[in-house]
Amino acid sequence: MLANYLPVLIFLVIAAVLAGVLLGLGSGLGRYLSRAPNDAAKRTPYECGFDAFEDTRMKFDVRYYLVAILFIVFDLEIAFLFPWAVALSKIGLFGLVAMGIFLAILVVGFIYEWKKGALEWD
Amino acid sequence: MLASVSTVWSALPAYAQSTAWIVVITVALIISVALLTLWERKVIGWIQLRRGPNRVRIFGLLPGVGQPFADVVKLLLKEVIIPVRANKVLFVLAPALALIPAFATWAVIPLSPELVVANIDAGLLYVLSLTSVGVYGIILAGWAANSKYAFLGAMRSAAQIVAYEIAMGFALVGVLMVSGSLNLGTIVRTQHGGPLSWNWFWLLPLTVVYFISGLAETNRAPFDVAEGESEIVAGFHVEYSGIAFALFFLAEYANMILISALTSVFFFGGWLSPLDGYLPEGGAAADFLMAPSFFWLGLKIFVFLFLFLWLRATFPRYRYDQIMRLGWKVLIPITLIWIAVEMVMSYNHVGPWAT
Amino acid sequence: MLVEVLFYVFATILIAAALAVIISKNPVHAALFLVLSFVTSAAIWLLIEAEFLAIVLVLVYVGAVMVLFLFVVMMLDIKVEEHRRGFTRYAWLGWITAVAVIVEIVGVVTARRFGVDITRGAAPWPASYSNTQALGSVLYTHYAYPFELAAVVLLVAIVAAIALTTRTRRGLKRQDINRQVNVQSTDRVRLVKSMDAKSP
Numbered sequence: 001m002l003a004n005y006l007p008v009l010i011f012l013v014i015a016a017v018l019a020g021v022l023l024g025l026g027s028g029l030g031r032y033l034s035r036a037p038n039d040a041a042k043r044t045p046y047e048c049g050f051d052a053f054e055d056t057r058m059k060f061d062v063r064y065y066l067v068a069i070l071f072i073v074f075d076l077e078i079a080f081l082f083p084w085a086v087a088l089s090k091i092g093l094f095g096l097v098a099m100g101i102f103l104a105i106l107v108v109g110f111i112y113e114w115k116k117g118a119l120e121w122d
Numbered sequence: 123m124l125a126s127v128s129t130v131w132s133a134l135p136a137y138a139q140s141t142a143w144i145v146v147i148t149v150a151l152i153i154s155v156a157l158l159t160l161w162e163r164k165v166i167g168w169i170q171l172r173r174g175p176n177r178v179r180i181f182g183l184l185p186g187v188g189q190p191f192a193d194v195v196k197l198l199l200k201e202v203i204i205p206v207r208a209n210k211v212l213f214v215l216a217p218a219l220a221l222i223p224a225f226a227t228w229a230v231i232p233l234s235p236e237l238v239v240a241n242i243d244a245g246l247l248y249v250l251s252l253t254s255v256g257v258y259g260i261i262l263a264g265w266a267a268n269s270k271y272a273f274l275g276a277m278r279s280a281a282q283i284v285a286y287e288i289a290m291g292f293a294l295v296g297v298l299m300v301s302g303s304l305n306l307g308t309i310v311r312t313q314h315g316g317p318l319s320w321n322w323f324w325l326l327p328l329t330v331v332y333f334i335s336g337l338a339e340t341n342r343a344p345f346d347v348a349e350g351e352s353e354i355v356a357g358f359h360v361e362y363s364g365i366a367f368a369l370f371f372l373a374e375y376a377n378m379i380l381i382s383a384l385t386s387v388f389f390f391g392g393w394l395s396p397l398d399g400y401l402p403e404g405g406a407a408a409d410f411l412m413a414p415s416f417f418w419l420g421l422k423i424f425v426f427l428f429l430f431l432w433l434r435a436t437f438p439r440y441r442y443d444q445i446m447r448l449g450w451k452v453l454i455p456i457t458l459i460w461i462a463v464e465m466v467m468s469y470n471h472v473g474p475w476a477t
Numbered sequence: 478m479l480v481e482v483l484f485y486v487f488a489t490i491l492i493a494a495a496l497a498v499i500i501s502k503n504p505v506h507a508a509l510f511l512v513l514s515f516v517t518s519a520a521i522w523l524l525i526e527a528e529f530l531a532i533v534l535v536l537v538y539v540g541a542v543m544v545l546f547l548f549v550v551m552m553l554d555i556k557v558e559e560h561r562r563g564f565t566r567y568a569w570l571g572w573i574t575a576v577a578v579i580v581e582i583v584g585v586v587t588a589r590r591f592g593v594d595i596t597r598g599a600a601p602w603p604a605s606y607s608n609t610q611a612l613g614s615v616l617y618t619h620y621a622y623p624f625e626l627a628a629v630v631l632l633v634a635i636v637a638a639i640a641l642t643t644r645t646r647r648g649l650k651r652q653d654i655n656r657q658v659n660v661q662s663t664d665r666v667r668l669v670k671s672m673d674a675k676s677p
Contacts, residue, residue: 002480005523007140007240008229008248009483014144015225019218019369023202026365027214030201043206062642064281064552067446068545069638071284073631074454075254075541078291079533080616080627081461082247085298087613088468095617096465098624105628107458109635118639119450120651121443212505243607247532254540258512261544265505265551277552280544287540304609443652 066118077106143239147228155375156190162431163189169435200364205267208361212266217362217369220259223252224376231383232307234393234416245306246294249384253290253339257283259373260358267361275357278347278442285449286338286345292457293332296325297388299464300474310392312474316399320391324473327460329389331453333426336381338449340374343434347442382426386419393419484524491517504550512543528608 036042084091084099091098113119131139160175164186167174178188204213230245232238242248257280264276300321301309313320322329338345347357359370386392393414401408410417440448468475494514501507515538522531616624 002524002526003136004240004242006137006479007144008226008242010137010141011144011229011239012222012226014141014148015222016218018148018225019221022365022369023214023218026198026200026368027202029199030364033199034201040206042203062644064277065545065548066638066642067281067284068541068548069642070635071288072537072541072545073634073638074288075291075537076631078250078288078295079537080624081292081295082298082304082533083529083609083613084617085295085613086302086304086607086610087617088299089302090610090614091617093469094621096469098617098621100462100465101625102628103458103461105625105632106635109632110454110458113635113639114451116639116643118643119446121446209505212509242528244528244532244609247529247536247609251532251536251540254536257540257544258547261547261551262509265547277548280548284541284544303607444654447654 063118063121070113070118073106073109140239143237144229147233147239148225151225151228151376151379152372154379155372156194158375158379158427159193159371160186160190161427162434165428165431166435169432194368197365197368202364202366203361205269205361207268209266209268212262213361214366216259216263216266217366217373218259219262220256220373221369221376223256224373224380227252227380228383230306231380231387232310232392233419235414237416238307241305241307244304246298246304246309249306250287250291250294254287256339256373256377259370263362263370264358267358269361271360272358275360279341279358282345282347282442282445282449283339283341285446286335286453289331289449289453289457290335290339292454292461293325293328293335294388296328296457296460296464297321299461299468300325306387306392310387310394313391314394314398317391317396319474320389320394321474322389324467325389325460325464327456329385331457332388333381333385333429334448335453336385337430337433338445340377340381342374342378342430344437344440345445346439347445378427378430379423382423382430383419385426386422390422391418392422480524484521487517487520487524491521505547508543508546508550511546512539515539515543526608529612 080102081099084095087095134142164174175186175189177185178192179185180188180191204210227249229240230238230242230248260279260283261276264272264274264279267273297309298304301312303309303312317323359367362370393416395412395414395418397411398414399412401412403409467473491514494510494517497510498507498514501510515534519531519534519539522534
């Protein structure tokens with residue numbers, strides 16, 4: 001079984017090498033051909049021609065955290081569904097009902113989320 | 123000559139063979155991306171009654187085909203500007219992190235009945251987890267650049283990708299319930315027997331959900347608010363130039379091809395032939411068209427790529443709240459309902475579960 | 478042979494990454510090193526052929542949990558100096574935890590002395606063996622009760638997350654797509670007879 005995973009590792013390494021070579025080659029050539037590598041105006045972050053006002057890394061709307069948390073919950077749910085779907089033919093009615101209850105409990109959560117307006121963006 | 127090549131080939135150890143295939147796939151993918159950018163500009167040009175690129179030629183022939191290659195040279199020669207106060211390491215790491223998953227996922231795609239680089243049992247799970255890793259390139263690019271537009275674009279994009287990944291995962295659960303295996307080759311094989319026994323027939327809602335989620339995952343129009351030019355300039359890669367920008371571009375287009383390939387594999391029978399059993403027996407052409415091969419997978423990928431471009435040329439961009447609404451309130455409920463429908467069908471041995 | 482080499486490579490990366498998590502001063506770097514240590518531990522799990530768990534570790538922890546961590550760390554605007562000021566206040570708690578973990582590790586390593594054989598290597602499975610299916614065929618039947626409890630835990634997580642984060646702002650205008658689609662022309666247009674209109 002492990003032998004099947006060796007090509008995956010090789011592919012990951014080759015993809016990383018590809019990215020590294022391209023980045024190295026491109027930034028080397030670009031640096032070499034650049035006329036003013038350290039021009040201050042060129043290296044300021046783009047802000048429609050203004051000088052940057054403040055540090056960019058600012059506080060953000062809490063809803064983005066909420067989306068991330070809900071994503072974790074649903075991702076776990078999917079992780080539970082995968083082995084179930086694969087073993088569907090073996091676990092019979094009992095497994096079907098077990099998953100039915102599992103999904104029903106989580107649909108309650110989903111409806112709660114919906115009614116509370118956690119999915120609204122404005 | 124050919125015989126000696128094939129003896130040398132079969133004498134090679136397994137890992138050398140797969141390394142050779144990996145290199146072939148990587149190179150083919152890069153060339154496909156180059157041609158896809160040209161094809162995109164041509165198709166959108168035709169839809170908008172323009173010509174598209176038609177100046178740069180290869181060897182004085184084929185007007186326009188030289189364009190992507192000229193672009194590659196240009197991007198390689200341009201300077202990679204690292205903004206002041208940017209986090210240098212992460213700024214350079216981000217494009218690599220976007221590119222690696224877009225390429226490495228191809229390891230498990232069954233390209234033809236015989237050819238799959240890594241025939242692993244948990245192939246689908248591998249695809250899903252690499253897709254979810256792809257979001258790091260975007261988040262880091264936005265954060266490392268220390269630019270407000272980049273940061274806003276990255277946050278939008280991350281929340282959007284995350285929302286559609288759930289819909290995508292649920293749609294794939296539906297596929298698994300039919301095929302009973304996580305191995306992509308087996309998923310294709312369980313669909314054999316003509317276009318009506320492919321998964322799209324019984325899983326039509328999931329097919330649509332999967333493709334729409336794929337559009338959103340790749341940040342393609344009409345879901346491209348992450349780079350919405352009119353609001354946040356170019357989103358997470360505003361500050362990127364030269365080859366670093368090109369890597370994001372390469373990753374995005376490789377992901378488009380990947381989503382097209384995955385849609386064909388999961389719902390449209392991968393390398394299976396749609397004409398299987400519909401043509402008269404005998405004759406080399408009929409045999410070729412009826413046999414499962416890479417030709418059919420390639421053709422299906424091409425059709426879905428065209429759909430990507432067609433959608434881009436046709437639809438205006440969604441607003442952010444509309445995107446989130448579509449993901450959470452439309453696509454996820456559809457997938458949940460269809461999983462319930464499949465549970466009932468499998469219990470009653472209807473459709474793909476009929477024995 | 479190759480497996481052993483890979484094990485030591487991954488183990489070294491894992492330990493280095495775990496150390497970097499607690500050493501780095503920049504919280505974003507720390508979070509990314511945590512990602513690296515999750516990925517390498519997934520690789521190590523894969524080496525003992527725990528295929529499903531290894532990939533799910535990447536899917537859930539790297540793909541979801543760490544994305545949340547990064548969101549929080551990137552946006553909470555933690556100034557490094559501020560962060561370090563109250564650092565030593567909880568040092569005693571850290572020491573207790575560290576000692577407890579060391580005792581546990583020693584306990585696991587010396588477990589053979591108590592007659593429990595847990596260091597036995599896993600027998601390799603044939604290529605066609607499906608880890609996921611084996612898991613699925615017991616999880617939903619034999620372990621159905623803990624499985625349902627997991628659903629309840631997830632439900633609590635949903636409710637708690639929403640209770641902690643939602644706030645309603647007044648005076649917002651939201652788009653109601655159903656209403657938009659179902660609108661009739663009579664709702665929007667009122668035909669008025671003009672005063673001096675004379676019909677021909």
